[in-house]
Amino acid sequence: MAFFNKHEETMSSDEMSSLQTERLKKTVRRAYENVMPYRAKMDAAGVKPEDIKSVDDLAKLPFTTKQDLRDNYPYGMNAVPMSDVVRIHASSGTSGKQTVVTYTQRDLDVWAECVARVLACAGATKDDIVQVCYGYSMFTGGLGAHYGAEKLGCSVIPASTGNTARQILMMQDFGTTVLCCTPSYAIYLYEHMRDNNISMNSVNLKYGIFGAEPWSDNMRTQIENFLNLTATDIYGLSEICGPGVAFSCQTHKDLHVNEDHFIVEVVDPVTGLRQPDGVPGEVCFTCINKEAMPLIRYNTRDISALHRGKCDCGRTLIRMDRITGRSDDMLIIRGVNVFPSQIESVLLSSGNVDPRYLIIVDRQGTLDQMEIKVEINSSQFTDQIRGLQALENSIKAELDSALNISAKITLVEPGTIERSVGKTKHVIDNRRLD
Amino acid sequence: MLTKQISIFVENRAGRLAEIAKLLAENDINLRSLSVADTSRFGVLRIIVDDPDSVEQILRKKGLAVSLTSVLSVKMDDRPGGLAEVLKVLADNNINVEYMYAFQASNNEAYVIMRVDNDLAAQDVLVKAGYKGYCKF
Numbered sequence: 001m002a003f004f005n006k007h008e009e010t011m012s013s014d015e016m017s018s019l020q021t022e023r024l025k026k027t028v029r030r031a032y033e034n035v036m037p038y039r040a041k042m043d044a045a046g047v048k049p050e051d052i053k054s055v056d057d058l059a060k061l062p063f064t065t066k067q068d069l070r071d072n073y074p075y076g077m078n079a080v081p082m083s084d085v086v087r088i089h090a091s092s093g094t095s096g097k098q099t100v101v102t103y104t105q106r107d108l109d110v111w112a113e114c115v116a117r118v119l120a121c122a123g124a125t126k127d128d129i130v131q132v133c134y135g136y137s138m139f140t141g142g143l144g145a146h147y148g149a150e151k152l153g154c155s156v157i158p159a160s161t162g163n164t165a166r167q168i169l170m171m172q173d174f175g176t177t178v179l180c181c182t183p184s185y186a187i188y189l190y191e192h193m194r195d196n197n198i199s200m201n202s203v204n205l206k207y208g209i210f211g212a213e214p215w216s217d218n219m220r221t222q223i224e225n226f227l228n229l230t231a232t233d234i235y236g237l238s239e240i241c242g243p244g245v246a247f248s249c250q251t252h253k254d255l256h257v258n259e260d261h262f263i264v265e266v267v268d269p270v271t272g273l274r275q276p277d278g279v280p281g282e283v284c285f286t287c288i289n290k291e292a293m294p295l296i297r298y299n300t301r302d303i304s305a306l307h308r309g310k311c312d313c314g315r316t317l318i319r320m321d322r323i324t325g326r327s328d329d330m331l332i333i334r335g336v337n338v339f340p341s342q343i344e345s346v347l348l349s350s351g352n353v354d355p356r357y358l359i360i361v362d363r364q365g366t367l368d369q370m371e372i373k374v375e376i377n378s379s380q381f382t383d384q385i386r387g388l389q390a391l392e393n394s395i396k397a398e399l400d401s402a403l404n405i406s407a408k409i410t411l412v413e414p415g416t417i418e419r420s421v422g423k424t425k426h427v428i429d430n431r432r433l434d
Numbered sequence: 435m436l437t438k439q440i441s442i443f444v445e446n447r448a449g450r451l452a453e454i455a456k457l458l459a460e461n462d463i464n465l466r467s468l469s470v471a472d473t474s475r476f477g478v479l480r481i482i483v484d485d486p487d488s489v490e491q492i493l494r495k496k497g498l499a500v501s502l503t504s505v506l507s508v509k510m511d512d513r514p515g516g517l518a519e520v521l522k523v524l525a526d527n528n529i530n531v532e533y534m535y536a537f538q539a540s541n542n543e544a545y546v547i548m549r550v551d552n553d554l555a556a557q558d559v560l561v562k563a564g565y566k567g568y569c570k571f
C-alpha cells in the first residue's frame with residue numbers, strides 16, 4: 001500500500017486531534033476577523049473565537065449553507081484580499097446563482113496534495129501516464145485531478161471531456177495507464193470500444209480514479225471488469241476545494257477523509273445535532289487548512305455515516321460511507337422518506353449497470369402515487385413477454401421491500417428518459433400541495 | 435431449419451411501431467416476417483430478416499433494446515392439417531411450443547416460425563420426420 005504522505009495519513013487519533021484543534025482555532029479566529037458573514041453569525045450565536053478550544057467545540061458554531069455562498073456572491077466569504085487569490089472556480093447551481101470558490105497558491109498546493117494522496121493510494125506512481133477526462137473549466141474536476149497527478153510526478157494528458165474516439169486514440173498512442181473521469185463516462189468508453197470492435201488489449205489501463213457523481217459498489221466491479229483496471233472512488237465538492245476531500249482505498253469499503261485538512265461531521269437533518277458513528281445524517285465539512293475561503297461547518301446535504309479506527313490499508317483517517325443520497329432529494333411519499341439513491345441501488349442490483357430512471361410522483365385523491373419508469377437495456381431484454389413481466393415484478397418486489405411503499409414500475413425503451421448534461425433529472429413531482 | 439430471430443422491445447404507444455418500421459426501411463432492412471406480442475404497456479416485435487447479425491448491430495446502435503433468439507422455420511405442407519402434424523411431432527417428443535407465426539416465401543411456399551423450449555432437439559425430430567427448413571433467406 002502506497003502513501004503520498006504517510007505521516008499524516010497514519011497519525012494516531014491523539015496526534016490528529018491536536019493537529020486539528022490547532023488548525024481549527026486559527027481558522028475560526030481568521031474567519032471571525034476577516035469574513036464579515038462569519039463575524040455576524042458568531043456574534044448572533046454568542047460565540048467568540050476563544051470559546052473554540054477543541055474539535056468538540058465546533059458544535060457551538062453555526063452551519064454554513066449554499067445559500068450563504070449565494071448571499072455573499074462572489075467574494076463575500078473570502079478571508080484574504082484578492083491580491084492573494086490566484087484561482088477562481090465556480091459550481092453550476094441547479095437553481096439561482098452559481099457558487100464561487102477562491103484559492104491562494106498555498107490552497108492550490110494543499111488541494112494538489114489531497115489528490116496526490118488519492119492517486120498514490122490507488123497505486124499510481126511517477127511512472128504513470130494519467131489521462132484526465134474531467135472538464136477543464138470552472139468545474140474543479142479537470143484542474144483538480146491535473147495538479148494532483150503532476151504533484152505525484154505523473155505524466156498528465158489534459159484531455160478534458162468529449163470526443164470519445166479521440167480519447168481512445170490518445171489512450172492507445174500515449175500509453176495511458178491511469179484514467180480520471182466520471183464512472184458513467186468510464187462505462188460509456190467501454191461501450192464505445194465494444195460497439196466499434198476496439199480490443200481492450202489495445203489500451204494499457206491499470207487504474208481508474210472515478211468521481212463527481214454517486215456510484216455503487218456494483219458499478220465499480222462492472223467497470224473494473226469492463227476496462228480491466230482497479231477503480232478508486234474520489235469524493236469532493238468545489239465549496240470545500242474540489243475532488244480529493246475523501247477517497248476509497250483497495251478495501252473498497254468506505255472513503256478516507258483527508259481530515260488533517262477537512263474536519264468532517266455528520267448531523268441529524270432535523271435537529272442539527274451530531275450523529276453517533278455509524279448513523280447516517282448530513283455531512284458537514286470545516287476547512288481547517290484553507291486560506292482564501294475557510295468554510296466552517298459547511299452542510300453538503302449529502303447523506304453518509306462516519307466510522308473510526310485503523311483501516312486494513314494502514315490509514316487512520318476517519319472514514320465515511322459512500323454518499324447514499326442527498327437530503328434535498330428526499331421525497332416524502334405517503335409519509336415515508338424516499339431517496340432516489342435507494343431506487344438506484346435496487347435497479348443496480350437487478351443487473352442494470354447504468355440505470356436510467358424517472359420517478360413520477362402524483363396525488364390521486366388524497367393518496368400519493370409513485371411510478372418509476374426504467375429504461376430497459378439489451379442485456380436485460382429477452383425475447384419473451386413473460387420475461388419482461390418477471391423483470392418488472394422483481395424490481396417492484398425489491399423496491400417495495402427497500403422503500404416500504406408500493407411503486408408502479410414501467411419499463412420504457414432505451415434513450416426515452418431525457419438526459420441533461422452531467423446529471424440526469426430523476427424526479428418529477430406533480431403533487432399540488434394546496 | 436434453425437434461424438435467428440431479432441426481438442425488439444417496443445413501448446405500447448401510438449405510432450411507435452410505425453416509427454420502428456420507418457427505421458427499418460431507412461436502413462434497407464427487408465422483413466421476411468414479423469409478429470408482435472404485447473401487453474397494455476409494452477410489446478415485443480419479432481422479425482425475420484436476411485442478415486440477422488448485422489441488422490441486430492444496426493438496431494442496437496440506433497439505441498433499441500434488442501436480442502437474438504434461435505427459432506425454427508419449418509416448411510408447411512400445403513394442405514389441411516399440415517400444421518397439426520408438425521405440432522404432433524413436437525408434442526410426441528415432449529417439446530413445448532412457446533409461440534409461433536407464419537409467413538409465405540416469394541415462391542408461395544408457406545412456413546411457420548416457432549420458438550420451442552429445446553430448439554436443437556426439435557430440429558432433430560422434425561428433420562427425421564422429413565420436414566425441411568427455410569434456409570435460403
Ligand SMILES: [Zn+2]
Nearest residue numbers: 249311313315
Ligand atoms: Zn483504507
